[in-house]
Amino acid sequence: MAAVITGESLRCNCRKEPHVRKIAATTLALLTPFAAAGAAPAAATAVSAVSVPDRSQVVIVGHRGSAGHRPEHTQGSYELAVAMGADWIEPDLVPTKDHVLVVRHENEISGTTDVSLRPEFAARRTTKVVDGRDVTGWFTEDFTLAELKTLRAVERLPAVRQRNTVYNGYYQVLTFQEVLDLAKGLSRRYGRQVGVFPETKHPTYFRSIGLPLEEPLIETVKRNGLNRPGGSVVVQSFEPSSLKRVAKELRVPLWQALGTTGRPYDLTAAGDPTTYADMMKPEGLAKIAEYARWIGPDKSSVIPINPDGGSGTPTTLVADAHRARLKIGVYTFRSENQYLPLQLRRGQLPAEHGDALAEYRAHLDLGVDAFVTDYPDTAALAKAELGGPREHVQPKQFDNGLPEEGRE
Secondary structure, eight states: OOOSOOOOSOOOOOTTSOOOOOGGGOOGGGGHHHIIIIIHHHHHHHTOTTTOOOOTTOEEEETTTTTTTSOTTSHHHHHHHHHHTOSEEOOEEEEOTTOOEEEOSSSBOTTTBSGGGOGGGGGGOEEEEETTEEEEEOBGGGSOHHHHTTSOBOOSOTTTOGGGGGGTTTOOOOBHHHHHHHHHHHHHHHTSOOEEOOEEOSHHHHHHTTOOSHHHHHHHHHHTTOOSTTSSBOEEESOHHHHHHHHHHOOSOEEEEEOSSSOOHHHHHHTOOOOHHHHTSHHHHHHHTTTOSEEEEBGGGTSOBOTTSSBOOOOSHHHHHHHTTOEEEEEEEOOBGGGSOGGGOOSSOTTSBOOHHHHHHHHHHHTOSEEEESOHHHHHHHHHHHHSOGGGOOOOOOOOOOOGGGOO
16 A cells, blocks of 8 residues: 655745755764664764655654644644644544544543633543543543533643643634644645544543444544545554454555553453564564554654663664565654753753754654654754755745634
8 A cells, every 4th residue: 555645845944044954064963872872874874965865755743733832732733733844733532422523632631621720510520440540530521522612722741841831721622523624724725735643542442431433533534535545644543453443444544553561452451462562573563564554653662762861772663664564653753851862962951952853863864754743843854954955945934823813
């Protein structure tokens, strides 16, 4: 099956600042941590204008939009992600009480909405067992869509992204249909296809309470005329059974997400001992290739982190996936020090930004096919450096990330 959505020549909008440096000026110092960790050949490639592979087809996935710049899963977050160069935008799907798919990181919404401040919903705070763990808070499945629409989104990581809190209370909770409509409008605005990358969250749990995710997802994709390999939808899940249900009804590409430890919850519930580590072995990848087009591991499964916090020796996962005829998209790239290898951190504070570009370059050199990132602008910059002739890079005017009615 061919990949459905390709990245374009870089779409980078770094206001009026220089948005790229010449490849010849890229220094070995930026990549030294990875070279020292056993990736010297890749680092050497990265500084050669002649031997750099063309990575213009690498897909930039806006993780919950542009979560580094706006509260995640909001209209502003998605709009800004595309303006910054994202090829796909990612909505996590959970159901309402009246079985409408809405977009939240989790079904427990106290950290992503202002529900805890709403006295009318105070009595709905409860504790549930989700995927074998006790979770306390407010849950989408206990609210109708109309009730959820009265809530407003807030920044999920206020201690890390304090500047995003200025947007608290501005945006509504979106439905899956509204994200598809938004992507269609953004495709027209920018003259390129914007992909939608929905994830089914806790599908085994939701099926157990009578609110399955796959059926409304399938129906929505079909209703919008997107049930085709060359369309603009790629479906992801950590649970193989969820993807296999989708595969029976849809012809869109599927993405098997992979955790760092343990095993998918649907396998746990079924008594299947297969772990994520097993799934990343060559024989496991061959099984994934029977139903999916992509794998999506954590970046530490590609370049491990040593006990001291520094970068380890790259694994063979990228090459193994390609041998299995799978594409590989890696999550989650973030610019803050606390999410970077020790050698790439800058300054003293965990929330300060480090040398994120070096981390992208190292993964590009290994041949990854997609970045899942909170900062699409930084990913686009890295893609430009290794993606082809610089004169083809055309910056765009920044969108302010607000809904149409919020613009002058």
